[in-house]
Amino acid sequence: MTRNRAIKRPNRNETSVLRNKPTAPSRPDPQTLEIVIWPAPVLTQRAQDVGTIDAWLLQVIERMKHLMESHEGVGLAAPQVGLPLRLFVMAEKAKAEQAVAVINPVLELDSQTEEAEEGCLSLPGIRGQIMRAKKITLSGYDVKGEPISMPLEGFPARIAQHENDHLDGVLIISRMAPTARIAIGKKLRELTKLS
Numbered sequence: 423m424t425r426n427r428a429i430k431r432p433n434r435n436e437t438s439v440l441r442n443k444p445t446a447p448s449r450p451d452p453q454t455l456e457i458v459i460w461p462a463p464v465l466t467q468r469a470q471d472v473g474t475i476d477a478w479l480l481q482v483i484e485r486m487k488h489l490m491e492s493h494e495g496v497g498l499a500a501p502q503v504g505l506p507l508r509l510f511v512m513a514e515k516a517k518a519e520q521a522v523a524v525i526n527p528v529l530e531l532d533s534q535t536e537e538a539e540e541g542c543l544s545l546p547g548i549r550g551q552i553m554r555a556k557k558i559t560l561s562g563y564d565v566k567g568e569p570i571s572m573p574l575e576g577f578p579a580r581i582a583q584h585e586n587d588h589l590d591g592v593l594i595i596s597r598m599a600p601t602a603r604i605a606i607g608k609k610l611r612e613l614t615k616l617s
């Protein structure tokens with residue numbers, strides 16, 4: 423559960439972090455990136471802040487938008503392409519040209535919650551009812567390194583919370599009710615065998 427953690431995340435490094443820190447331990451060719459499927463370890467680890475927005479990162483973002491659209495997703499987080507970086511893309515209609523990238527996001531969650539069904543590109547065939555905040559404020563940086571802050575409500579707020587969870591290594595399976603997790607046990611075992 424990252425709800426409290428997300429609010430408490432310190433943001434004192436938000437500016438300097440974009441200039442000084444290394445971006446990632448490894449920098450694979452963005453064109454080779456593919457969606458990774460659970461139980462890949464990168465999906466359950468906490469991702470690192472993005473240090474620098476450079477040509478490589480921009481290519482990664484374009485690749486993520488492309489993968490999101492081609493898999494008919496509405497959001498994709500960097501750990502889902504194997505990169506432990508705090509970055510995600512999202513678009514309500516699964517269109518790459520409408521997708522926005524959010525770098526080093528920070529979410530403030532409203533106390534009012536609602537439940538709805540979610541799926542995940544890293545958990546093919548699995549869907550579950552997930553409780554989320556109805557309204558959030560999404561802050562972070564855009565691809566130019568400019569600070570952004572936007573209020574979101576309903577579906578887009580849900581997408582941002584789902585993608586931000588990926589950056590903390592949290593998947594929908596750990597947010598499902600115990601009975602729902604038992605019901606998807608067989609599908610999870612099948613995914614484990616595929617990996």
Ligand SMILES: [Zn+2]
Pocket residue numbers: 541542543544584588
């Ligand atoms: Zn997901």
